[in-house]
Amino acid sequence: MATEGSNQESRPAWKPGKRDAIFFAVIAAVILLLVLGTSERKTKPVPVDAVHQQATTRAACMSCHDADGVKPRPVGHTQADQCFQCHVQPEGWQGVMKK
Template sequence: MTEEQKQPWKPGKRDLLFLGIIAAVVIALVLGTSERKTIPAPNDEVHRTTTSRAACMSCHGADGVSPRRATHTQVDKCFLCHAQPEGWVGDSK
């Protein structure tokens, strides 16, 4: 074939499938690395000085003043998900 007879490249079904899979993986990675969307801890004196799970559970336990919802995760580290209030006295996460 001469230079003038070459056909331009046309993507086939396999090429489009491959590109679709690559796009899905990239989208999943981008969406999976975003910040968690959780409720921040209130910015009050009680929450600024709370530094342990036990202190959190004194109010948010099953018998506390403001218990967690049944759908709440059972993770043992409250500030792993919830943002610390301004002026928090504990260690940064």
């Protein structure tokens, strides 16, 4: 490079162009989505009571939270098995839930 060794002033000044603006807009949008996404994931915690501390299988949970249980999950609720991935596990929970 011809300019090698000369100081920074010989470089053309950086002017933000349209591409830079688009780039920053995309980054800002991604950050915003991530921030909003984490708050969306705060679902209701599992109640801390004897019933919930002693339910240690998915089947136990579903005996009450199935469509015809005492407290059905909302329509369109995920079929995912890991309840505690989204609903905070109750304090003093008495099991190691695998399913």
